[in-house]
Amino acid sequence: MAILIRKTRLKNGAILDQRDSEFHSDTLTLGSDSHSDLQLFGDDVAPRHATLQLEPSGHITLRALGEHALETDAGRLDNIELEPGDSVRLGPHRIELIEVPPGFDAALELRVDDDAKPDIRHRYAEALRLKLPSGRALSYISALLIIVAGLAIPLAGYFQPEFAAKTQSLPTPSDHLWLSGPLSDPHHVPGVADNCQSCHSTPFKQVGNAECSACHQHTTAHFIAPHPGVTDNAEQCTNCHKEHNEPSMLIVSDNALCINCHAQSLQRSAGNIGQSDTIAAATAFSEKTHPGFKVALLQLQQGGDELVWQRVAKSLDRPETREHSNLKFSHQLHLAGNEIKVSGAGGGERNLQCADCHTLAPDGEHFQPITMESSCQRCHSLDFNDQQPRRELPHTDGDELYYYLEEFFISAAVKMRNSDSEPAERWVPNWEMKQRCEGLNTLECGQRLADWEAEQLFNKTGCINCHQVSKVDGQTPRRWQVKPVRLVQDWFISSRFDHRPHVLGPEGTDGACLSCHQADTSEHASDILMPKLDTCVSCHGSEQHSQRSLQCVDCHAFHRDGMPAMASGLPQSHPPLTPGEGAP
Numbered sequence: 001m002a003i004l005i006r007k008t009r010l011k012n013g014a015i016l017d018q019r020d021s022e023f024h025s026d027t028l029t030l031g032s033d034s035h036s037d038l039q040l041f042g043d044d045v046a047p048r049h050a051t052l053q054l055e056p057s058g059h060i061t062l063r064a065l066g067e068h069a070l071e072t073d074a075g076r077l078d079n080i081e082l083e084p085g086d087s088v089r090l091g092p093h094r095i096e097l098i099e100v101p102p103g104f105d106a107a108l109e110l111r112v113d114d115d116a117k118p119d120i121r122h123r124y125a126e127a128l129r130l131k132l133p134s135g136r137a138l139s140y141i142s143a144l145l146i147i148v149a150g151l152a153i154p155l156a157g158y159f160q161p162e163f164a165a166k167t168q169s170l171p172t173p174s175d176h177l178w179l180s181g182p183l184s185d186p187h188h189v190p191g192v193a194d195n196c197q198s199c200h201s202t203p204f205k206q207v208g209n210a211e212c213s214a215c216h217q218h219t220t221a222h223f224i225a226p227h228p229g230v231t232d233n234a235e236q237c238t239n240c241h242k243e244h245n246e247p248s249m250l251i252v253s254d255n256a257l258c259i260n261c262h263a264q265s266l267q268r269s270a271g272n273i274g275q276s277d278t279i280a281a282a283t284a285f286s287e288k289t290h291p292g293f294k295v296a297l298l299q300l301q302q303g304g305d306e307l308v309w310q311r312v313a314k315s316l317d318r319p320e321t322r323e324h325s326n327l328k329f330s331h332q333l334h335l336a337g338n339e340i341k342v343s344g345a346g347g348g349e350r351n352l353q354c355a356d357c358h359t360l361a362p363d364g365e366h367f368q369p370i371t372m373e374s375s376c377q378r379c380h381s382l383d384f385n386d387q388q389p390r391r392e393l394p395h396t397d398g399d400e401l402y403y404y405l406e407e408f409f410i411s412a413a414v415k416m417r418n419s420d421s422e423p424a425e426r427w428v429p430n431w432e433m434k435q436r437c438e439g440l441n442t443l444e445c446g447q448r449l450a451d452w453e454a455e456q457l458f459n460k461t462g463c464i465n466c467h468q469v470s471k472v473d474g475q476t477p478r479r480w481q482v483k484p485v486r487l488v489q490d491w492f493i494s495s496r497f498d499h500r501p502h503v504l505g506p507e508g509t510d511g512a513c514l515s516c517h518q519a520d521t522s523e524h525a526s527d528i529l530m531p532k533l534d535t536c537v538s539c540h541g542s543e544q545h546s547q548r549s550l551q552c553v554d555c556h557a558f559h560r561d562g563m564p565a566m567a568s569g570l571p572q573s574h575p576p577l578t579p580g581e582g583a584p
Contacts, residue, residue, distance in 0.1 A: 001026055001054050004107040005038065006098060011114045022104075028052040030090060031065075042116035044091035052095075054106050055081075062088055062095070082108075092116045149173040158203055161195075181244040199243075212237040213566055220563040237566070240558065251553075258552040259283055284542040285550050292317045292533050295491045299324055300484065309486050311493070316533075322526040326468040326483035331519040331529070342379070354513045364500045370487055376466075384453065384462070398458070398469075398482045405453050410446025417442055454480065491530050493562070495555045 003023045009016040028037040033047035040049070046068050053061045060082045062070055069076040071089035080088060088095045092113035100107045133141070154175035157164025167174035175196055183193055192198050192215075199211050213219070240252050259282075266279040280291035294313045301310045314321040334340055334352055344350035357375040359368040368374070372395045382392040394404055437445035457463045458480035459471065468483040503512045514520055517529040540550045559566075 001105040002103065003028070003052075003054060004101060004104045006107070006109045008109060008111045009114045010111060016114060026054045038110060040090055040093050040110075040112065040116075042091035042093065042113070045093070045116075049090055052108075058105060060097070060106050060108065150177055154178055155203065158197065161197070179244055181246045182248065184243060184248040184250050186250060187243065206236075207238055207243075209237050209566060212241075217565065219566050220559045220561065221566050222558045222560055222563065253551050253553050255284065255552050258556070282552075285537065285540060285552075286542045287534055287537055289542070290533060290537075293492065293530070295321070295528060295530055296488070296493045297321070297323060298486050298488055307484070309484075316528065316530060321528060323488060323528055325487050325525055326485050327487075327525040328466050328468070329525040331522040331527075333523075335520045340379075354519070358513075360499055360503075364498045365496055366489060369489060380466075384457070393457075398463075398480050401457070401463075402450065402454055402480075405450040406447060409449035409453065410443060413437065413442045413446040413449065416445075458482075494560065496557060497555065 001024070003025070005021045005023060005028075006018060007021065008018045023037065025037075029048060029051055030036055030038045030040060031047050031049040032039065032041055032045045036048065038052075046066070048065050049068050050062055050064050050070060053063065055061060061079060062082065063079040064070050064077075069078060070080055072080060073087065080086070082088070082095075082097050084097050086097065093116070094111040096109050096111070098107045098109045150173065153167060153173045154164075154177055157167060157175045164175055168176060187193060198214075199207050201208075201211055240257060241250050242252070243250065262279070262282050265281045282291060283289045293316045295316055296311045297314050298309045299312050300307045302308075335354075338351065340352045341349040342352050342356060357370060359374075361368055370376075372380075377395075382395060383389050384393055385391055391408075393401060396404075437448060440448065458469050463469060463482060467485070470481045470483070471479060472481055502516070516531040516535055519529050522529055540548055542549050
C-alpha cells in the first residue's frame with residue numbers, strides 16, 4: 001500500500017518548507033533512532049516511540065511502544081485510530097490526516113518543530129557523520145577501486161608480462177582475481193600453469209581449438225570436419241573439457257554430452273568403415289534405447305588391378321552376417337571335453353583352453369594376432385616326410401611351397417640315383433612313386449615326386465584341412481591357389497572394451513570367455529562369436545537393477561582412431577562435403 005507523508009518544517013511557528021515522501025509499506029516507525037522511518041528529534045521523543053499502521057479498512061492507527069504515550073486533545077493514549085480533524089503529538093511534533101491524493105491509500109501531514117534539537121548523543125552522532133564522505137561518494141570510490149583492482153591491474157598484466165609476474169609474486173591484485181577455480185592437475189606443467197596467455201591468447205574471449213591443439217597436436221577428431229551438418233561450435237574443445245571448475249573434471253562422462261547429438265539418427269559419410277550408413281538413435285544403454293551391435297568385417301574386394309581387404313559394417317542381428325577369413329576351423333572340436341590335450345603344468349596333460357591360442361594384448365582390449373607359428377604349429381606340425389620328421393614345410397603361399405617341394409624331391413632323386421648305400425624308401429613318398437620314376441631323368445623324377453606331394457597337400461590332406469584351396473587349369477606351380485587369409489582383429493572399431501575385469505570371473509578364464517562367446521558350439525570359421533547387445537545389457541544395462549550401468553564414454557570415445565587430428569581439416573583423400581553429398 002502507498003502512504004503519502006507530507007513533512008512540514010516549522011520554525012518559530014512559521015513554515016520553512018514542505019516535502020512529500022512516498023512509502024510503500026503497511027507499517028512505519030517513528031522515533032529519534034536513525035533507523036526509524038520517520039526520525040523526529042526532541043527530549044520527549046524516544047528512539048522507538050510509536051508505529052503507524054495502515055489497516056486493511058484504510059484507517060490509520062498509531063500505537064505507542066513501550067512505556068511511551070501519544071498526546072491527544074482527549075489526553076494520553078496508548079493507541080488511536082486517526083479520524084479527520086484528529087491531531088496527535090509526539091513531543092513538539094504533530095501528526096494530522098490530510099486529503100488522500102489519487103494513487104495513494106492514505107495521507108498524513110507531519111508538522112515538525114525545527115526548533116527541537118537532538119540531545120547530546122544525537123548531536124555527537126550527527127557531527128561525526130558530517131566528517132565522513134557521503135554515501136554516494138563512498139559508492140563511487142568503491143566502484144573505482146573495484147575497477148582498478150579487478151580490471152585495470154590484471155589487464156595491464158596481459159600487455160606487460162613482467163608486470164603480471166611481479167603482481168603475482170606480491171600480495172596485491174593480479175590476474176589471479178579472474179580465476180573461476182583452480183587449474184586441473186594435468187595442466188600443471190611449466191609454460192601453462194604459470195602463463196595464462198598460453199591458453200587465453202585473446203582477452204575476454206573463450207579459449208579456442210587452436211590454443212588446445214598447440215599442445216594436443218595428435219588428438220583425433222570425432223568426425224571429419226568441416227561437416228556441413230554440424231554447427232561451428234559443435235566440435236569446440238571447451239564444450240566438453242571445462243577448465244577452472246571445482247571439482248576438477250576435464251573429461252565429461254555424463255550421457256547428456258553424447259545424447260545432445262545422438263538422440264536422433266544421423267547419416268554418416270564414408271569413413272573408416274569404408275561405407276556410408278545411418279547411425280541409429282541412442283539415448284541410454286538398453287535394448288529399447290540403444291541400437292543393435294554392428295561388426296566391422298573384412299571382405300576381399302577389387303581395388304584397381306588387385307584384390308584388397310575392405311572393412312564392411314554388418315549387423316549382428318542378421319543371420320546372414322558371416323566372417324569371410326577363407327579358413328576352415330571348428331572351435332567346438334578344439335574345446336570338446338577330452339578330445340584335445342596339451343601339456344600342462346607339472347608335466348601332465350590338460351584340456352585345450354581359450355588362452356592357449358588367444359593371448360590378450362597389453363591394451364586389454366584386443367588379442368595378439370593368431371598365426372600358424374604362435375598358435376597352431378605346436379599341435380599341427382608341417383612335417384611331410386616320415387623318414388625326416390623334423391623337416392617341415394614352410395608356411396607360405398602355394399607357389400613358394402611348390403618350389404620348396406620341387407627342390408626337396410629333385411635333391412632326393414639325385415641322391416636316390418647316385419647312392420647305392422641308402423634305400424630309395426628313405427627319400428621318396430612311397431615305393432609306387434619310385435617305380436613311376438623309371439624311365440625319367442633325375443630332374444623329371446624330382447618334379448613328378450613334387451607334383452604327387454603337392455596333390456596330397458592341396459587336394460587331400462594338409463593345407464586343404466585349414467585353407468580354402470582352388471585348383472585351376474594350367475601347369476605347375478600355379479595349379480593350386482590358396483585363398484588369402486585375414487582374420488578380423490578389431491570387431492567393434494567405434495567402441496572399446498577391457499577384457500581384463502571380465503576374464504577374472506568365478507567360472508575361471510574359459511568359463512568367463514564362453515559366457516559371452518559361444519565358441520563351444522561353433523563348428524565353422526565363418527561363425528561370428530561376438531556377443532550381441534542383449535548379452536552386455538544383462539549386466540550393464542541402464543536399468544536400476546543392473547550390476548554396473550554404463551555411460552556412453554565407457555565404451556565410446558569422442559576422439560576416434562582413424563580420424564584426422566582436431567587441428568587439421570579434411571584429409572587429402574576426402575573432398576569437402578556439400579549439402580546433399582552425405583550430409584545429414
